[in-house]
Structure formats: C-alpha cells, structure tokens
Amino acid sequence: MSRAQRRRVLVAGGAGFLGSHLCRALLDDGCQVLCLDSFVTGRARNLAPLLDNPRFHLVRQDVTEPALAEVDEIYNLACPASPRHYQSDPVHTTRTSVVGALNLLELARQQGARILQASTSEVYGDPEVHPQPESYHGRVNAIGPRACYDEGKRCAETLCYAYRHQYGVAVKIARIFNTYGPQMDADDGRVVSNFIVQALAGGPVTIYGDGRQTRSFCYVDDMVDALLALMASPDGFCGPVNLGNPDEISMLELARIVIGLTGSPAGIVHTHPAADDPARRRPDIALASGMLGWVPRTRLEDGLTRTIDYFASLRTGL
Ligand code: NAD
Ligand code: UDP
Numbered sequence: 001m002s003r004a005q006r007r008r009v010l011v012a013g014g015a016g017f018l019g020s021h022l023c024r025a026l027l028d029d030g031c032q033v034l035c036l037d038s039f040v041t042g043r044a045r046n047l048a049p050l051l052d053n054p055r056f057h058l059v060r061q062d063v064t065e066p067a068l069a070e071v072d073e074i075y076n077l078a079c080p081a082s083p084r085h086y087q088s089d090p091v092h093t094t095r096t097s098v099v100g101a102l103n104l105l106e107l108a109r110q111q112g113a114r115i116l117q118a119s120t121s122e123v124y125g126d127p128e129v130h131p132q133p134e135s136y137h138g139r140v141n142a143i144g145p146r147a148c149y150d151e152g153k154r155c156a157e158t159l160c161y162a163y164r165h166q167y168g169v170a171v172k173i174a175r176i177f178n179t180y181g182p183q184m185d186a187d188d189g190r191v192v193s194n195f196i197v198q199a200l201a202g203g204p205v206t207i208y209g210d211g212r213q214t215r216s217f218c219y220v221d222d223m224v225d226a227l228l229a230l231m232a233s234p235d236g237f238c239g240p241v242n243l244g245n246p247d248e249i250s251m252l253e254l255a256r257i258v259i260g261l262t263g264s265p266a267g268i269v270h271t272h273p274a275a276d277d278p279a280r281r282r283p284d285i286a287l288a289s290g291m292l293g294w295v296p297r298t299r300l301e302d303g304l305t306r307t308i309d310y311f312a313s314l315r316t317g318l
Pocket of ligand 1: 012013014015018019036038039040041042061062063064076077078079081082096118119120175176178179180
C-alpha cells in the first residue's frame, strides 16, 4: 500500500463548497476520507458523486461536539464562510470557530495527527497595509457584525499555536482569501455566486455600496492544491500562510466581467454598503510560493466561465 492509501483523513466541513472539492482530491489521491459535517451550509448534492466510493465515509455531526476517530490528518474547514450565513447565528459561529477548533486540536493531540486549520483573510479585518503579508496583525472591529467570524478565526489560530507549543501538535494554518468555483451554493450570498445567479436570471446585479471595494479571487482547484501542499509541508512549517490569488479587482469590474461572460442583458444596481466591509484585500503570497512552491494558475475569466457553466447547468437541471 502506498503512503496515500494508508492516510486516514478527516475533513470537517467536507460537505461545503471547498470541503467537497478537497474530499474529492483526497479520494483521487488514494486516501481514506471521513467527512464530518452538520450540513448547516453544506449540501448533500456536493457529496453525491463521492458516496459510492468505499474509501469515503460521512458522519453528520456538529464540530462543537467532541470528535472521535482514528485519523492521520485533519482539515478543519467547518464554519459558514459567507457573511450572510455566519452573521445569521453569531453565537454559533463563534462557538463553531473556537470550540470546533478546540475539539479537533484535542483529537489531533490524542491521535498524533497533523491538523490544518482553515483560517481566513478576515483576520486582517479592514486592512491598513496593502497587500497583506502574514506579519500584519490586522484591524478587526471586535464588536462589529463580522466579529463572530473574524475573532473566532483569530482565536482558532491562537489555539493552534497553543497546542503546538504546549503539546507539540503539528499544526498548519492557512489564511484563505476569497475562493470561488463550482459547488458554491446558489443562495450562499457571496459575491461571485450572487452575480452569476443574478446575471443568468437576467439581472439586475446587486453591488453593495459604490463597487470600488476590491477583492482578489482564487479558483477552487488552485486552492485545493495549496491546501494539499500545506498539509504535506515539513513538520516545522506551521504558517500562518496566505493562500489566494493576488490579482485584485473591484466589485464593479467583477460585475461587468460576469455580465459580459454570461451574455446577460442584466443591469447593475447599487444598494447600501455592507457594515464593516473591508475596502481592499489582496494577499502577499511570497511565503506560499517560497515554502510550498505554489502559485495560483487559473485566470479569473477561465475560472468564472467554469463557474458560470456550473450554475447554468443547475438552472437547466443538467
Ligand atoms: P461553506 O459554507 O460552503 O462550507 C462550510 C462547511 O462547514 C459546510 O458544509 C457546513 O455545513 C459545515 N459546518 C459549518 N458549521 C459547522 C459545524 N458547527 N459543525 C460541522 N460542520 C459545520 O464554506 P467554504 O467556502 O467551503 O469554506 C470552508 C472553510 O474555508 C471555512 O472554514 C471558511 O471559513 C474557510 N474560508 C473560505 C473562504 C472562501 O472564500 N471560500 C475564504 C476564507 C476562509
Ligand atoms: N458584494 C456585493 N454584492 C453582493 C455580494 C457581495 O457587492 O451581492 C460585495 C461585498 O460587499 C464585498 C465583496 O462583494 O465587498 C465580497 O463579498 P463576499 O460576501 O463574497 O466576501 P467577503 O466580504 O467575505 O470577502
């Protein structure tokens, strides 16, 4: 048996957008995959192609409950990522981020397993430093509507380092920047899925505020490659490491590109700006490219085209 075939991997949040792509990649690599998910934002549809694989196992469980499993590697992706969802139950979002990370770190300690924590560019808040290097400590409003997520993820990073120092657990912290692709949920509320779904329906496309705020979008296949590379990195490398595509774009430009690629007659409407919306965001990925030999390869137009095809197929039931 190869090393990959022997690896038993727990993916918490495996029914979600990123998690379902990661589960598929791990199965393709020959791993045993245990997906743990509460289905709060995850979808059974995302896992349907994996269910017949004898190396895939699914447990419906909330990560705030202690997890028991024999595993070699743990990916902690369990947490709603869309502002709409994580702000709808801020207490449970905080509990998921903090208690969930604690439970999985405890499992990693008991099992001698490696653990990768899905952190976020949101730990930088509304940044004053641009682009954001890992050394920047961020500017987060601790009592704002995004705090349940931002501060929860910051505390999870703290816990990872505490488990490393106190118990020698092999931790890996990925600061993930905006990622998009097929298997995002149509009702998820994030900008790429919203714009595509709105454009395919004939519009209008809703921009929150003036549309000059920027993000840097990474295609999901590139992100999965980065997560696998980080998990496989030497024991001494813990991060945090920025993972994302440094190509920065305003929401107004994004809306125009999506409308163009869909060939939609949709117009654009501007609504109220979202509270505490970061004005600019772009990763400095020097550490990821140096330590992991990773750079994103998918051009925005190519990734958007594949994502548009996915949402179009949902509309036609293909
Ligand atoms: P998603 O909402 O599609 O997936 C999250 C998954 O976690 C879902 O399947 C959901 O049901 C599950 N989940 C949530 N709370 C849970 C709980 N308490 N117990 C068990 N399962 C739970 O989001 P995503 O985009 O796939 O994000 C995955 C991870 O990556 C998240 O931790 C998110 O914070 C992080 N991340 C994602 C992005 C991005 O742009 N996609 C950016 C930064 C960080
Ligand atoms: N946004 C928008 N219209 C939408 C959804 C989002 O203009 O329908 C904006 C939002 O205000 C933010 C950016 O797009 O400036 C990215 O939002 P998203 O929720 O995708 O991610 P995050 O804010 O967490 O980076």
